[in-house]
Amino acid sequence: MGGEKQVLARLEVSRHACRLFWERGVADTSGDDIAAAAGVSTRTVWRYFRSKESCVEPLLARSADRFVAILHRWPHDLSLAEHLAAETLSQPVDPQEIADEISAMRIATMTESEPALRTAYLMVHDRMEHGFIPVVADRLNLEENDLTVRLCAAAVTGAFRVVDEDVSRAVIVEGEAVTQEQTLALIDRAIRDATNGRLGGPVPH
Incomplete structure (x- = not known):
């Protein structure tokens, strides 16, 4: 149980760190600022994270882990597009997940100009x-x-990263409306292209 509580505590610190980095910038956000926002001691922040920039990892990992879990549930008889569409209907995202996705997209757009954030992202x-x-x-x-x-x-990882960066830039920087269906279609196409068609379709009998 202690492990699960620590995972949730790290995620909560990560949410505050991502918000502060977006609002103030990385240079103007300190470990003390993150600790104060999260309601924990600075010592706790450094116990959880190796650097202030690495504080973004738990929040970014939520999206990544969810996509990995989706692929692990991919039935042999479905194409990736069919599976992603079915997952959208059967596994709707809740408000907190939506907020986390927006925050993760903001961080993704910052990684181009923040090398330390880029390291955490990669x-x-x-x-x-x-x-x-x-x-x-x-x-x-x-x-x-x-x-x-x-x-x-x-x-597949590279394809997912490119789509993530492109969609994040479109939504956060350019203010475009990108639907979940459009994003999933991009992921499907990117994975097929990146693997020369080896992945994307049903598993042949």
């Missing part, structure tokens, strides 16, 4: 890549350490 995607490997291995009927599996997992 670390989350590295974790995502490892999560994709069992899914790719299963759908290609190959061992997890097979080179093709690892290359496809890396390609």
Whole structure:
């Protein structure tokens, strides 16, 4: 239970850190500021995180982990587009998840000019890549350490990151309205293109 409580506590600190970075900028936000906003001691912040920029990782990881979980539930008889559409209907997002997604998109737009935030962002995607490997291995009927599996997992991660950055920029910076359906369609197309069609369709019998 203690582990779960700590995960939730780190996420709450992360939410405040992301908000402060967006409102004030990274340079003008200190560990003390993050601690005060989250209602914890500065010592607790440094116990949870290696740097102030790494405070964004738990919030960014929520979106990444949710997508990995969606792929782990991908049935063999469905295309990715069909599965994503079904997931949208069966797993609606709640208001907190929507708020977290917006905050994550804001951070994604900041990573272009903030190298330390970029490092945290890429670390989350590295974790995502490892999560994709069992899914790719299963759908290609190959061992997890097979080179093709690892290359496809890396390609899927890269595709997801490009879509995430493009959609985040469109919504947050350019003020465009991008629907969930449009985002999922982009993900489907990007993954098919990135893996040369190896992934995206149903698993052949």
